[in-house]
Amino acid sequence: MPAVKKRKVAQEAPADDSDVSSNDSEGTPQAEADSEANSQVSEEATPAAADIEAAQPAAKKSFKELGIIESLCEACETMGYKAPTPIQSESIPLALQGRDLIGLAETGSGKTAAFALPILQALMEKPQPFFGLVLAPTRELAVQISQAFEALGSTIAVRTAVIVGGMDMVSQSIALGKKPHIIVATPGRLMDHLENTRGFSLRSLKYLVMDEADRLLDLDFGPLLDKILRVLPKERRTFLFSATLSSKVESLQRASLSNPLRVSVSSSKYQTVSTLKQAFLLRPHKHKDIYLVYLLNEFAGQSAIVFTRTVHETQRLAFLLRTLGFGAIPLHGQLSQSARLGALGKFRSRSRDILVATDVAARGLDIPSVDVVLNFDLPTDSKTYIHRVGRTARAGKSGVAISFVTQYDVEIWQRIEGALGKKLDEYDAAKDEVMVLAERVSDAQRYAIMEMKNYDEKRGARGRNKFGGKRSRDEMDKDEG
Numbered sequence: 001m002p003a004v005k006k007r008k009v010a011q012e013a014p015a016d017d018s019d020v021s022s023n024d025s026e027g028t029p030q031a032e033a034d035s036e037a038n039s040q041v042s043e044e045a046t047p048a049a050a051d052i053e054a055a056q057p058a059a060k061k062s063f064k065e066l067g068i069i070e071s072l073c074e075a076c077e078t079m080g081y082k083a084p085t086p087i088q089s090e091s092i093p094l095a096l097q098g099r100d101l102i103g104l105a106e107t108g109s110g111k112t113a114a115f116a117l118p119i120l121q122a123l124m125e126k127p128q129p130f131f132g133l134v135l136a137p138t139r140e141l142a143v144q145i146s147q148a149f150e151a152l153g154s155t156i157a158v159r160t161a162v163i164v165g166g167m168d169m170v171s172q173s174i175a176l177g178k179k180p181h182i183i184v185a186t187p188g189r190l191m192d193h194l195e196n197t198r199g200f201s202l203r204s205l206k207y208l209v210m211d212e213a214d215r216l217l218d219l220d221f222g223p224l225l226d227k228i229l230r231v232l233p234k235e236r237r238t239f240l241f242s243a244t245l246s247s248k249v250e251s252l253q254r255a256s257l258s259n260p261l262r263v264s265v266s267s268s269k270y271q272t273v274s275t276l277k278q279a280f281l282l283r284p285h286k287h288k289d290i291y292l293v294y295l296l297n298e299f300a301g302q303s304a305i306v307f308t309r310t311v312h313e314t315q316r317l318a319f320l321l322r323t324l325g326f327g328a329i330p331l332h333g334q335l336s337q338s339a340r341l342g343a344l345g346k347f348r349s350r351s352r353d354i355l356v357a358t359d360v361a362a363r364g365l366d367i368p369s370v371d372v373v374l375n376f377d378l379p380t381d382s383k384t385y386i387h388r389v390g391r392t393a394r395a396g397k398s399g400v401a402i403s404f405v406t407q408y409d410v411e412i413w414q415r416i417e418g419a420l421g422k423k424l425d426e427y428d429a430a431k432d433e434v435m436v437l438a439e440r441v442s443d444a445q446r447y448a449i450m451e452m453k454n455y456d457e458k459r460g461a462r463g464r465n466k467f468g469g470k471r472s473r474d475e476m477d478k479d480e481g
């Protein structure tokens, strides 16, 4: 049973574009489990939603007490989950009652299991092919979600299929032919299969999840989602999950959810976890490379993600850092899918310490070993900031996020701080030590420019044209970068 709820009619959700985010100040799954009165459940039955506040803190319950069956409890134990996180405590009982849900909780707080466990439990009760569909905005995230389903569903031999762009259609058709229980997909490729793979339909689907739901809408996935929703049965349960949800999602929820409840583990808008230390570094644009090298030296031996805004910059920095002897690997949307998965695999296994990435890596990726996030280029919106820095300090671990702010970024940075509701400290960099690096970095910059020329020529020779023509569905699935 969730907390005793006191009903209180609240204002209608704002009609502007403002975001509704959910970020718990206490951060860790365990700390969240200990935190009180942060959770909130609201009826979303009508556009003028009424808020229902948790008047009493939910008593800490085990997975079993939430109604999870023995074999799935065992799987949780094997995964090292000692107690449910708050989003799990709040949403699992409601999901088991068959409610549609909109789940909001901070990054790294266990949202995947919050939707996977009730679906797996329902699957056990009535096994059938094509039972659940999870839509995710990036291919890497789709792969990760399917792995979570397989791990949690190992005791019930769940079959999953990952249907994402950039991979072979034929082998995916064969995988669909094996009638998996759960499909985890990016929207573009799923639509391709729905249209072109004989015998494949989702008419008997029981559960739909949109993970990172706001991102699915941010991209130009909207019309595709509408098309997919049209071929799904109305008699199904639907879950939307994210750490940040915008009012755009409200329109989607009305289109695709039936009488949903909003489960929100939140204390305020855009709050990051308390185990995350955040700072900024105000430096001239021309010194960014030197300061990046300095910081990576400072955090030597730790695992870091460096976020940039463009494919070009991602690739250039990877060359630059490698020249200087760092184990850096690039990840962006213009790599082949196998190269993307390979890069992620190397970073996950710590055979490379530094992932240089576009926002293709900003959402959902769960790599427990990430110690540091460096925003080499600031993201253009605060929501992306929340997701990027959420790649570290996950599931109770600590982490550091440092953002480069140049003379051109002051306004964006102020917006981000405004959204966070606090001023962050400036990182204390020892200027003398930094400038000692100038010559080596400058040599490496020249080398990286040469490498970029070769890289661009090779890509040109392969006939890639990133500007011409309409974007294919696969390209849409590639996500940003």
Ligand SMILES: Nc1ncnc2c1ncn2[C@@H]1O[C@H](COP(=O)(O)OP(=O)(O)OP(=O)(O)O)[C@@H](O)[C@H]1O
Residues within 6 Å of the ligand: 029, 079, 080, 081, 082, 083, 084, 085, 088, 105, 106, 107, 108, 109, 110, 111, 112, 113, 242, 243, 363, 364, 365, 366, 368, 390, 394, 395
């Ligand atoms: N009850 C639990 N106890 C301990 N760890 C947990 C629990 N539930 C999930 N985790 C772990 O916490 C990590 C983060 O979970 P998950 O990836 O689902 O977060 P998320 O809320 O979806 O984050 P994001 O918003 O960034 O996608 C994972 O490694 C997961 O295995």
